[in-house]
Amino acid sequence: MDKSEPTKIEMGENSKLERKVGKAPLLGSPSHAISSAAVPTKRAGSYKRGIAIFDLILRIAAVATSIGAAVGMATAGETLPFFTQFFQFEAGYDDLPTFTFFVVAMSIVVAYLVLSIPFSIVCIARSHVVAPRLLLIIFDTAIVTLTTSAAGASAAIVYLAHNGNQDANWLAFCNQFGDFCQTTSGAVVAAFITIVLLLILILLSAIALNRRH
Template identity: 55%
Template sequence: MSLHESTTITIQEPKSETRAKVGTKNVKFLGASGGGGGGGGLKRGLAIFDFILRLAALAAALGATIAMGTSDQTLNFFTQFFQFRARFDDLPAFSFFVAANAVASGYLVLSLPFSIVSIVRPQIGGVRLLLIILDTVVVALVSAGAGAAAAIVYLAHQGNTKINWVAICQQFGSFCERVSGAVVASFIAVFLFILLVVISAVCLRRN
């Protein structure tokens, strides 16, 4: 009878060890899954920063659009029928600048809901991939508009004697100040867009 009992004890010991090993594996698995919360918190923080940057870029792009689109100055000589006038649409580069920044402003408004989705569900990579593609396209568009306008603003301030381009900012001071501020605001928007692309790239890498 005692021999039978010892045999029973020998069978139970491996079972207890097996259960202990299974329990240890379960604990390790739960610990590994719980550690992923830190990555989710980082991505949510980046998504919040992304939303703030989009609001700042919207303010810069919209400000550049309004400042350039309302730039207009008229110089009166002798009578009101003999005038010199400077408007943004007199130069195609300025018209393209207004169009590019207006498109960027509209895109930023439409992208805000997607940015909010990234805050609520940071693990969704499809939304972030869409944003990085569109952000890159808008960076190229706004950079082209800002660069073209900056070249015209430089000529308006400095002129070019080789091609008889006369500097007009001495006469149209208010006009030049307005368009110069618009160009600066547009380059700020470009810088913010670049930061948005970097943030999206970091989030996609962590996925």
């Protein structure tokens, strides 16, 4: 009897120790891991939302510059004053096919940028959605190509209007049509500003799509 009693007491102490160990809190619990993993997700969501807000601001600015380019070129015109109204020199944007193409192209750019604003707002409300951002980067690339072609061709005409070309015997006529050349030059500059804004928009979309988390 004396030998069995210490054995019973030891078993009781071992069971108590096992209970105490079983009640010990686990440091690496799943709830702790989930809460720590949720922090980078929230940061990534706010980061993408910030990009989307900046995208919307730049898109509105691009609308303003493209409207200025289209309206400026469409209203470019000047008539030289002479003694008789039956014999006058007149310059207008529709006299040059390049400037006509510029007006049509920039009108398309304005329409697209206005239609793309709701998609940019969707990217702000749902920053993790990929489809609207992917559509924006595809169509922004196409529009920047159209804008670059119109602005580049018109810039060449504006350069010839200001400087002429002695080898081709093309005379500079901006000395006579100063207001016309100034208006067309301003329209071309506004178009190049639109190109810069569109390139930044494409870069922002690429960054947002590349950041997965």
